[in-house]
Amino acid sequence: MKAEKIWMDGKIVDWDKAKVHVCTHALHYGSGVFEGIRAYETDNGTVIFRLKEHVDRLFNSAKIFKMEIPYNKGQIVKAIKDIIKVNNLKSCYIRPLVYRGFNNLSLNPFDCPVNCAIAVWEWGAYLGEEGLVNGIKTRISSYARSYINSTSQKAKICANYVNSIFAKMEAIEAGVDEAILLDADGYVTEGSGENLFWVRNGIIYTTPANIVLEGITRDSVIKIAQDMGYQVKEKRAGRDELYISDEVFFAGTAAEVTPIREIDKYKIGEGKRGPVTENIQKVFFEITKGKEKKYLKWLE
DSSP states (O other): OOOSEEEETTEEEEGGGOOOOTTOHHHHHOOEEEOOEEEEEETTEEEEBTHHHHHHHHHHHHHHTTOOOSSOHHHHHHHHHHHHHHTTOSSEEEEEEEEEOSSOOSSOOTTSOEEEEEEEEOOOOTTOHHHHHHOEEEEEOSSOOOOTTTSOSSSOBGGGHHHHHHHHHHHHHTTOSEEEEEOTTSOEEEESSSEEEEEETTEEEEOOGGGSOOOHHHHHHHHHHHHTTOEEEEOOOOHHHHHTOSEEEEEETTTEEEEEEEETTEEOTTTSOOHHHHHHHHHHHHHHTTOOGGGGGGBO
């Protein structure tokens, strides 16, 4: 995943020299926010998928976490484009990070500076190329997703992902690809780093946006599905509804659109990528290649 250069606080530095102090506040307490963005190679050059929406969410996350980013949105957009160009990447994953730096290690973060970094690297299918075609295996995690009022569900806060890491480790040790987390009431929420969709009788369902991160790929999938004539509904559901669904799939910047073929050793549908998932996936990847004129506004 290593590239040549990283953007740090307005300067482009060598990858191996992009360092922080060991007493950086975010290293100890997770006091940072981040984004995951993808750039794709097209016939007309490299494009970034829904860049504006991702940068808007980065700034919203920082606002919620009471961090004032020392750059405006235009400067962050330019920095993202510049670091892709400097690394000569045609397609890549983009990780902007805004974090509390070094000053003190009190739980009071306000005296610590706000630092920014943007890393980019080549990254293929997050859950595997085979998973995109044949689907992945998952399990319901024993770890409940963080309670909605425990921190913030609208911000991509670094510390929030400890919950996801526990679920992911448990899944890997159980021999599956990914975890699905339930909320404190036992309802389905999302994966460790992906939003969740399921299909029953031709209707697409997803967890209500007010209790999960407002995923940008999630929003894209909903719009694509509706434009294709599918009915999409938000719904709270128990794990057993997933077991008897015709199809289940993840959506996220890293995961893109990844079908799920198994949950808790229950075969989902036919045990392979279903037709609805395949149709949405096909359009999604055509969009990222710049081949769907209707969605060119999503590409920068």
